[in-house]
Amino acid sequence: MNKRVWAIAKLNFKNIKTAYFITGLLLVMMIAQIIVDVVLAMMGEYLVENVGISLGWFLWAAVALAAVLIPAKNFKRVANLGGKRDGFRRGSLAVYAALSGGTALASAVVYYALDRTMFQDGKYGYMLSAPDIFGWAAHGAAAVFFQQFAFLLLLAMFIHTLTSIQDKWYGWAADTALVTVISVFTPIAPLRAVLARFFRAILFAPPALQIASCLILAAALYALSKPIYAKKVV
Amino acid sequence: MIEFDNVTKRYGGTTAIDRISLSIPDSGIYCLLGRNGAGKTTFMKLLAGHIAATDGVITVDGKSVSPSRMPEHVGYIESGATQFNMKVSELIDAAAELQDEFDRDFALEMAARFELDSRKRYKQLSFGMKTMLTTIITLANNTRVILLDEPTLGFDAIMRSQFNALLLESHSAHPRVIIVSTHLIDEIAKAAERLIIINNGRILLEAGIDEVDEKAYTLSGPAKAVLPLLAGLNCIGKTTAGSVMAAHIYGDRITPPEGVALDRLGLQDFFINIVGGKGNE
Numbered sequence: 001m002n003k004r005v006w007a008i009a010k011l012n013f014k015n016i017k018t019a020y021f022i023t024g025l026l027l028v029m030m031i032a033q034i035i036v037d038v039v040l041a042m043m044g045e046y047l048v049e050n051v052g053i054s055l056g057w058f059l060w061a062a063v064a065l066a067a068v069l070i071p072a073k074n075f076k077r078v079a080n081l082g083g084k085r086d087g088f089r090r091g092s093l094a095v096y097a098a099l100s101g102g103t104a105l106a107s108a109v110v111y112y113a114l115d116r117t118m119f120q121d122g123k124y125g126y127m128l129s130a131p132d133i134f135g136w137a138a139h140g141a142a143a144v145f146f147q148q149f150a151f152l153l154l155l156a157m158f159i160h161t162l163t164s165i166q167d168k169w170y171g172w173a174a175d176t177a178l179v180t181v182i183s184v185f186t187p188i189a190p191l192r193a194v195l196a197r198f199f200r201a202i203l204f205a206p207p208a209l210q211i212a213s214c215l216i217l218a219a220a221l222y223a224l225s226k227p228i229y230a231k232k233v234v
Numbered sequence: 235m236i237e238f239d240n241v242t243k244r245y246g247g248t249t250a251i252d253r254i255s256l257s258i259p260d261s262g263i264y265c266l267l268g269r270n271g272a273g274k275t276t277f278m279k280l281l282a283g284h285i286a287a288t289d290g291v292i293t294v295d296g297k298s299v300s301p302s303r304m305p306e307h308v309g310y311i312e313s314g315a316t317q318f319n320m321k322v323s324e325l326i327d328a329a330a331e332l333q334d335e336f337d338r339d340f341a342l343e344m345a346a347r348f349e350l351d352s353r354k355r356y357k358q359l360s361f362g363m364k365t366m367l368t369t370i371i372t373l374a375n376n377t378r379v380i381l382l383d384e385p386t387l388g389f390d391a392i393m394r395s396q397f398n399a400l401l402l403e404s405h406s407a408h409p410r411v412i413i414v415s416t417h418l419i420d421e422i423a424k425a426a427e428r429l430i431i432i433n434n435g436r437i438l439l440e441a442g443i444d445e446v447d448e449k450a451y452t453l454s455g456p457a458k459a460v461l462p463l464l465a466g467l468n469c470i471g472k473t474t475a476g477s478v479m480a481a482h483i484y485g486d487r488i489t490p491p492e493g494v495a496l497d498r499l500g501l502q503d504f505f506i507n508i509v510g511g512k513g514n515e
Contacts, residue, residue: 007331015318080315080368081325082333082375084306231301233284234310 008083008091009098012070015077016095019065026058041124050125054115056107057130063099063152067159070095075164079234089225092160100152108144111137134203143207150214151202157221164228235259235411236281236379241290243276243435250276252435253290258413263405265426265443266415269509273435274415275312278381281413282310294379309377313384315368322359322367323352326374335376340407344370348396361388369397373404379411386416394418398425419501423447429501433509443501450504451487454480455494463494471507482507 030053037050070092078088111131119127131137136147162178165171185191201213236258243251250273258264268274279285280292283304292299299305317325322345330338345352348366356364369385386394402425405412416422419429423443431439439446450470453460457479464472464481467488472481482499490496499507 004332004334007328011318011328014320074318077316077318078332080311080317081329081371082309082336084332085304087332227302230304233279233301234312 004084004087005090005094008078008087009094011078011081011083012066012074012091012095013098015074016066016069019062019069022065023059023062026061027055030055030058038118038124052119052125052127054110054127054129056110056115057128059103059107059110060152060155063096063103063156064159066099067096067156068163071160071164072166075229075232076234085229085232086226089222089229093157093222096153096156096160100149100156103152104145104149107148108141111144112141136207139207147207147210150211150218154202154214154218154221157218157225161221161225161228164225164232167233235261235295237291237293238281239291239293241280241287241292243273243280243285244288250435251280251287254435254437256430256437256440258411261405261409261411262428263401263426264411264413264428264430265419265422266413266430266432267417267419267505268415268432272432272509274432275383276435277432278310278383278413278415281379282308282381284310305379307378308381309372309375309379310381311368311372311383311385313387314365317356317364317368317371319355319357321353321355322350325356325367326352326371329371329374333375337374337376337408340404341370341374344374344400344403348400362390362393365389366393366397366400369400373400373408373412376408377410380413382412382414384415384417386418386421394421398422401425419505423501431505431508438508446484446504447498447501449486450482450484450499450501452480452482452497452499452503453488453490453494454478454497455490459491459494463488463490470504484508 034052034055037052041050075088078091079085083091107130111129115127115129115132116137118124130148131144134147136144139147162171162174165174181195185195202210202217204210205213236256238254238256241251241254242249252273254277266274266277276285280287281294281299283299283301286300294305294308297303297305299308318328320328323342326338326341326345329341330336342352345367348363348370350359350363350367350370356367359367365385365388369382372380372382386397389397398421401412401414413430414422414426423429426443429439429441429443429446430437453463455478457474457477460472460479460481464483467481467483468485470482470484472479474480482503484504487496
């Protein structure tokens with residue numbers, strides 16, 4: 001990574017405090033809820049149906065929020081400091097890769113240290129966690145990390161690209177197209193099958209296919225951001 | 235260095251820039267003057283490649299400029315540009331990391347001279363100080379063309395004077411084209427060398443400020459003595475009070491007859507008259 005890209009990555013890391021704050025707040029709220037549930041269970045107040053949402057999901061908020069804040073707020077300020085458009089794209093990608101990696105790692109730790117230990121036998125309730133739902137855990141700890149990393153990177157690039165074009169007519173067209181695709185494809189069986197194949201590829205497929213699908217799509221979105229940023233008004 | 239060749243910019247049915255042709259071959263501080271809505275910001279955004287021309291060609295160093303080919307060596311800062319809420323010193327360091335040719339020493343020296351507290355965060359600075367910081371960061375960048383859109387908006391008289399000093403210091407340290415859009419012509423005249431007046435999207439005048447100062451004058455005296463003198467002169471406006479007339483002229487100075495006074499018009503009055511002020515005819 002060259003000096004300028006690293007400088008933009010540092011600026012982006014420093015200036016997404018809202019993402020850190022909201023993610024932290026969500027985690028604190030969820031940890032408080034888990035503590036209450038555990039204490040109630042220890043007091044014999046436990047409900048058999050008690051199913052919670054794993055902390056790992058809430059860590060994803062940091063990646064999603066960063067991908068909104070970086071193009072929406074940081075681009076103009078990086079440009080005002082003399083940063084170049086291409087450097088901004090690379091610096092943003094570096095941040096998403098690092099955040100996705102960090103989040104995937106933390107989420108994997110939460111999964112193995114909490115979801116799979118405390119909440120495995122149902123004594124304190126059960127946890128709905130991404131590695132179980134998407135089947136990543138069936139392929140071992142490395143798959144839990146890498147599959148989650150690849151998906152989060154794709155998620156970040158998707159949100160980043162969509163946010164970057166909101167000031168243009170084609171941004172609104174893309175929003176409309178997304179809503180249309182979901183609302184039209186879902187009720188029509190053959191189209192629903194297409195949608196299902198797409199989500200299977202990026203979430204449920206075996207590790208190699210899922211990781212490759214996510215990374216290829218993320219790379220395509222990154223390539224697409226070049227013409228978008230070439231025309232983006234500071 | 236900079237060429238506008240028959241450039242037009244239209245927003246729907248509104249023509250913001252109307253067939254402008256202009257050449258800026260040399261480095262210097264240029265004052266871009268015009269009324270609100272005259273086309274100053276559009277002119278700068280076209281030159282920075284932020285918007286596309288409807289017709290015509292803009293080149294910087296021989297390379298065509300457009301949103302898909304933004305010139306690397308043109309820095310544009312709009313009025314009210316914001317920065318990250320970081321300490322002044324951190325922002326200068328970040329700019330130095332982002333730009334290969336950034337003159338960090340110049341930026342720090344200017345920040346100290348203009349009493350910008352390097353420990354303060356951006357949001358703790360006054361409006362004027364925020365603008366001053368952004369201007370310092372922009373001027374410390376050694377790009378070949380700097381465009382400053384209404385940089386003195388919100389400045390008090392002392393800050394405006396400091397700003398002019400900053401422009402001169404910067405240009406002396408790093409000669410290049412600096413184009414400043416403003417309404418305060420008399421103040422920027424202390425720093426700027428050339429004047430570009432834009433009105434209704436067209437370039438009305440491009441000349442040296444000293445030349446304008448020399449050529450813009452007023453003939454005043456009895457109307458019956460002043461009126462005959464106007465034949466063959468470029469009268470840009472006149473006012474009459476009773477039998478006394480003041481005619482504002484742009485052109486080579488004449489030797490007035492006895493009873494008619496010749497006075498310097500002043501840049502502000504020149505601007506008011508040439509863009510169609512009250513006294514224009």
